Amino acid sequence: MNPYDPAALECLAALADAGSFERAAQRLSITQSAVSQRLRALETSLGRLLVVRSRPLRLTEPGKVLLRYARQMQAMRADIARELGAATGQDERLPIAVNADSLATWVLPALDALVHEGQRDGFGLELIVDDQDFTHDWLREGAVLGCVSTVADALRGCQVSTLGVMRYIAVASPDFIARHLPDGLHGGNFARVPWLVFNRKDDNHAIWVAQAFGIQGPRLVERHVPSTEAHLRAALMGWGIGVMPEQMAREALAAGRLQALHPQACVDVVLHWHQWKLQGESLPAQASAADHLLRAGVLERIGLALAEGARQALRPVGD
Structure with a gap:
C-alpha cells in the first residue's frame, strides 16, 4: 500500500x-x-x-x-x-488553534467574512482553544493547520508572521476596591486579596505583580474562572482582581463599572500566526491585499484575515 x-x-x-x-x-x-x-x-x-x-x-x-x-x-x-x-x-475540516482571549475579542470579527464564504465553498473552520503559550503544541503534533501563539520561531515546514501585541491590565470593581483595598493595592496587601485566574496555565496575574511591585514568583490567592467572558463578569461582580486584555475591559472602564489598578503596569503579549506551508500559486509582490484574498489558498486566506483583524485590534510591536 x-x-x-x-x-x-x-x-x-x-x-x-x-x-x-x-x-x-x-x-x-x-x-x-x-x-x-x-x-x-x-x-x-x-x-x-x-x-x-x-x-x-x-x-x-x-x-x-x-x-x-x-x-x-x-x-x-x-x-x-x-x-x-x-x-x-x-465540509473539509480546517482546524486552527487560538488563545481564548483572542477568540473573545478580535478573532471572530476577523474571520467573519471568510467563514460565511466557507459555507458556500464547502470548508469547515474549527477553532481549537488553549492558552497562547500552548497553542503551538497543537501545531507541532499535527492536530491543527495553524495557530495564534506567543512562540516566535517557526517549525520546520511552517511560516510565521507577527500579529501584534495584546496588552493586559489589572482591573477590579469599585465595590471590591472599597471593601478590600481602601488604601489601594500595594506591596503590603497584594498577596491577601483574591486574583481571578483563567486556569493553571495562566500566569498573567503573577507577571503583572512582578511588573507592578518587582516581586518575582509571588504567591497569590487565586480564584479560577475558566472562561474569558466569565472572567470579565466575575471581575464586575467583585470576585477579585482580573488581569485581562484592555479590549475586554474598555467598555466597563468607560462606564465606571471597573477601575484600573496601577495603570502604568501592564503585561504585553506578542502574538504570532503560524501555518504549514502549502504548495500554491504565488502572487507578484505588487499584488494588492484584495488580490491575495481572492486568489490565495484557504489557509493563506485565514492567515491574511487574522493579520488584518489583528492590525485593527492589537497594538503594534514596540508601541
Whole structure:
C-alpha cells in the first residue's frame, strides 16, 4: 500500500479527530472494519505503529508526523474544490488553534467574512482553544493547520508572521476596591486579596505583580474562572482582581463599572500566526491585499484575515 494514500491518511485524521474507530467510521461514512483495515495496511507499509489503541486512542510520534500531512492534504483539497467550483461532498475540516482571549475579542470579527464564504465553498473552520503559550503544541503534533501563539520561531515546514501585541491590565470593581483595598493595592496587601485566574496555565496575574511591585514568583490567592467572558463578569461582580486584555475591559472602564489598578503596569503579549506551508500559486509582490484574498489558498486566506483583524485590534510591536 502506498503510505501516502489519501484514503489512508484521511482515516488517520478521522481517528485523531474522533478518538475512536466507531466515531471515525461515522465521520467517514464507512464501516468500522474498513477504518481498521486501512490503518493496519498503512502501519504495515510503513513498519511503524501509528495509533495506540487506548480510550481515547492517541497517535504515536510517527502518527503525528503523518497527521500533519493529512491536514495539509485537507486544506489543499478545499483549495482545489474552491478553484474548480466543485463540491467536495462534505465540509473539509480546517482546524486552527487560538488563545481564548483572542477568540473573545478580535478573532471572530476577523474571520467573519471568510467563514460565511466557507459555507458556500464547502470548508469547515474549527477553532481549537488553549492558552497562547500552548497553542503551538497543537501545531507541532499535527492536530491543527495553524495557530495564534506567543512562540516566535517557526517549525520546520511552517511560516510565521507577527500579529501584534495584546496588552493586559489589572482591573477590579469599585465595590471590591472599597471593601478590600481602601488604601489601594500595594506591596503590603497584594498577596491577601483574591486574583481571578483563567486556569493553571495562566500566569498573567503573577507577571503583572512582578511588573507592578518587582516581586518575582509571588504567591497569590487565586480564584479560577475558566472562561474569558466569565472572567470579565466575575471581575464586575467583585470576585477579585482580573488581569485581562484592555479590549475586554474598555467598555466597563468607560462606564465606571471597573477601575484600573496601577495603570502604568501592564503585561504585553506578542502574538504570532503560524501555518504549514502549502504548495500554491504565488502572487507578484505588487499584488494588492484584495488580490491575495481572492486568489490565495484557504489557509493563506485565514492567515491574511487574522493579520488584518489583528492590525485593527492589537497594538503594534514596540508601541
